[in-house]
Amino acid sequence: MEELEQKILDLLKDNLMSVSQIANKLNIRKDVAAAYLESLRQQGKLELFEVGKSKVYILPRRPLEVKKPRIIGIVSGKGGVGKTVISINLTAALNYFGKNAIALDGDVKTSGLGLQLGMYYFPITLNDVVKNDKNILSAIYIHPSGLRIIPASLSIEQIQVSALSKFINLPYFENSILIVDSPPGLEDIREILSFCEEIIFVTLPEIPSVANIFKLQEICKEFNVKPLGIIVNRYKKDKHEISIREIERVCELPILGVIPEDKIIKKSIYKKYPSFFLNPYSRSSLEFKKIAAKLLGFNFKPSLTSKIKGLFYGLGK
Ligand SMILES: Nc1ncnc2c1ncn2[C@@H]1O[C@H](COP(=O)(O)OP(=O)(O)OP(=O)(O)O)[C@@H](O)[C@H]1O
Ligand SMILES: [Mg+2]
Structure with a gap:
């Protein structure tokens, strides 16, 4: 029987x-x-x-299990070190590798993600999602480059970014990566740390900026977040900068990438277009590709031709 x-x-x-x-x-x-x-x-x-x-x-159907997205916070103790630039271009580089990545503006008080991309009109923002229970899918906006962002309101109101966790449990976000741009300073960051599962520190190759990573690391210990490593930004190979090896040694964290000081980044803000798409072969874009690949678990080594393309690609744009 x-x-x-x-x-x-x-x-x-x-x-x-x-x-x-x-x-x-x-x-x-x-x-x-x-x-x-x-x-x-x-x-x-x-x-x-x-x-x-x-x-x-x-056979009985299993309830639909939605795999939560990876949520990676881009954080720094000091302001103006390039978190927003990195959030935008890292998202673009992840998209380049076919990953479903979306940049989310966690800097709710001094929101700058949309502004850097020339996007100002957002009928529904993160603020409406958290405060008025609006569907987060209606707060996703697509830049002409194809990059998707979830902006915060341009007002200075504070909202609980951590409350977003319950809104992203949707099939749309399955297998995706949310790159969370963060506010500067050590206080507002707590909201980000309770929302994100992984974080990347951004620093300039200067002592005050690196010293802030120590303070942030202390705060991170209070939260259940995994530090993935450090991105050193605006590196000029100048003798007055702290060396990359030194940053790695004192912070005891891996260096995920070193973004050079790159004219294309200033130009991209002027053009309101991610520098990664303005020139996918520029020195900074190749570095964004390397970092994105590391996040996805493989190594990216730029070919010689892509380096040569980098020299000519952006001309006239
Ligand atoms: N690698 C780079 N090369 C050249 N310029 C850069 C680079 N990274 C950032 N910048 C410049 O630094 C400025 C500040 O960058 P960004 O707005 O990303 O910093 P932030 O850390 O987000 O600042 P805040 O803490 O105020 O949010 C940019 O407007 C850009 O002009
Ligand atoms: Mg910013």
Whole structure:
């Protein structure tokens, strides 16, 4: 008897079948098949559908499990070190590798993500999602470059970014990465740390900026976040800068990438277009690709031709 039950369950593994189909397959009488099926249904091992006049059986469906997105905060103790620039271009680089990445403006008081991209008109923002229960999908905006952002309101009102967690449990965000641009300073950052699961520190190659990473690291310990490493920005290979190795040694964190001081970044803010798309082969864009690849678990080594392309690509743009 158990053997027959097992055979029925095996048959229904990949199909949904009517009583007569099962009876035919197992070469048994239809009323016998119906009895077995009803018994399995009562044990909760099968579900029944009525399709017209026939009864159709199926294995119980599992509730839809939505895998939460990776939420990576781009943080720094000091302001003006390039968090917004990095959030935009890292999102672009992740998109380049085919990843569903979206930049989210966690800097709700001094929001700058949309502004850097020339986007100002947002009927629905993060603020409406958190305060007025608006659907987060209606707060996603697409830049002409294809980059998607979730902006905060341009007002100075404070909202609880951490409350966003419950709004992103949607199939749309499955397998995606949210890159969260953060406010400067050590206070407002707490909201970001309770929302993000992973963080990347941004620093300039200067002592005050690096020293702030120590303070941030202390605050991070209070939260359940995983520091992925450091991005050193605006590196000029100047003798007055702290060396990359020194930053790595004192912070005891891996250096994910070193973004050079790059004219294309200033130009991109003027043009309101991510520098990564203005010139995907520029020195900074190649570095963004390396960092994105590291986040996705592989190594990216720019080819010689891409370096040469970098020299000419942006000309005239
Ligand atoms: N790698 C770079 N090369 C050249 N200029 C850069 C680079 N990174 C950032 N900048 C310049 O620094 C300015 C500040 O960058 P950004 O707005 O990203 O800093 P931030 O950390 O987000 O600032 P805040 O803390 O105020 O939000 C940019 O407007 C840009 O002009
Ligand atoms: Mg910023």
